[in-house]
Amino acid sequence: MSANRVVQGRMVTPTKLATMVEEGxxxxxxxxxxxxxxxxxxxxxxxxxxxxPDVTAFREGYKCQDCDWATVEDS
Numbered sequence: 001m002s003a004n005r006v007v008q009g010r011m012v013t014p015t016k017l018a019t020m021v022e023e024g025x026x027x028x029x030x031x032x033x034x035x036x037x038x039x040x041x042x043x044x045x046x047x048x049x050x051x052x053p054d055v056t057a058f059r060e061g062y063k064c065q066d067c068d069w070a071t072v073e074d075s
Contacts, residue, residue, distance in 0.1 A: 005032045005047055007065050018051035021061030021070045027052045039064035 004011050012020070014029035030050035037046050044066030052058055063070040 003031055005065070007047065007063060008067070014049050014051075017047065017049045017063055018061055021049065021063050021072060022051065022053055022059070024053070027054065035062050037062070039067060039069050041069040042067045 004013055005017070006012075007017060007020070012032075014032050015026060017032055018026040018029040028051065033048045035046040035048040038044065039046055042064060044064045046062050046064055049061050049063075050058060051061060057074065060073045061070065062073070
């Protein structure tokens, strides 16, 4: 699977997707994956990316490919 994906009409890297979800800088991000859920706002496809917002935390971020909806879950 490609590391880059299209989100809201733009090609994004895992790090860029993580910064969109976190609304700030991240240290590192895993590959982007398809999430097993649909967007609760528009019904579109949702992507998942794991990332480290700082050295002591790892989060999973979920972002709709079609709209602004995003959410974060701490791991």
